[in-house]
Amino acid sequence: MSRTDMKTSTTAGGMLQRIGSRITDKSAPPDDRAVRHWIGPEAFVHWTALRKWIDEFYPGVFDPDWLYGGKNRGWSLRYKQTKALCTLVPEYGRFSAIVVLGRVEREKFDARRYAWRPQLVKLYDEAKTYIDGKWLTVSVASTGDLHEVMDLLAMKRPPTSPGRPTPATSRKTSRR
Numbered sequence: 001m002s003r004t005d006m007k008t009s010t011t012a013g014g015m016l017q018r019i020g021s022r023i024t025d026k027s028a029p030p031d032d033r034a035v036r037h038w039i040g041p042e043a044f045v046h047w048t049a050l051r052k053w054i055d056e057f058y059p060g061v062f063d064p065d066w067l068y069g070g071k072n073r074g075w076s077l078r079y080k081q082t083k084a085l086c087t088l089v090p091e092y093g094r095f096s097a098i099v100v101l102g103r104v105e106r107e108k109f110d111a112r113r114y115a116w117r118p119q120l121v122k123l124y125d126e127a128k129t130y131i132d133g134k135w136l137t138v139s140v141a142s143t144g145d146l147h148e149v150m151d152l153l154a155m156k157r158p159p160t161s162p163g164r165p166t167p168a169t170s171r172k173t174s175r176r
Helices: 032-039 041-057 103-111 118-126 143-156
Strands: 008-010 016-018 065-068 075-080 084-091 094-101 133-140
Touching: 032 041, 032 084, 041 084, 041 094, 041 133, 041 143, 084 143, 094 103, 094 143, 103 133, 103 143, 118 133, 133 143
Parallel strands: none
Antiparallel strands: 008 016, 065 075, 075 084, 084 094, 094 133
């Protein structure tokens, strides 16, 4: 567990929260204001950018659906048509994207192994392989993390919007 996972703070309601805690009030799915308050303004910029990117590159394909996973898992926002593209998980002070890579996607990932950042390769290598694939939970804390998730999603399912570059081709990749 990283040091930031151990930090705690008090919310407006007086509850002590740990970084990474989930939204667990099951009375209603969180709206944008609640998500922004929970994950923080910096993480919300990345949250909004990723949602906008999905809407732009996959127009009319996904109707995001809030799912409640119980008091331990809380709320998550799933992008799914017949197969899931990803699930976004708002956590206290940050958010994560869950991307499941099936056999074909794992082959694509391995073919590009040295193009990914070392942190993602390590996460991939350490992820257990289930019958439906490897479940990667990628914490999005920086623009680099955000672009890597976009690259993963574009690799998993090529964008439907014609003439639009994928994130990897729309910026310099010399960082890799």
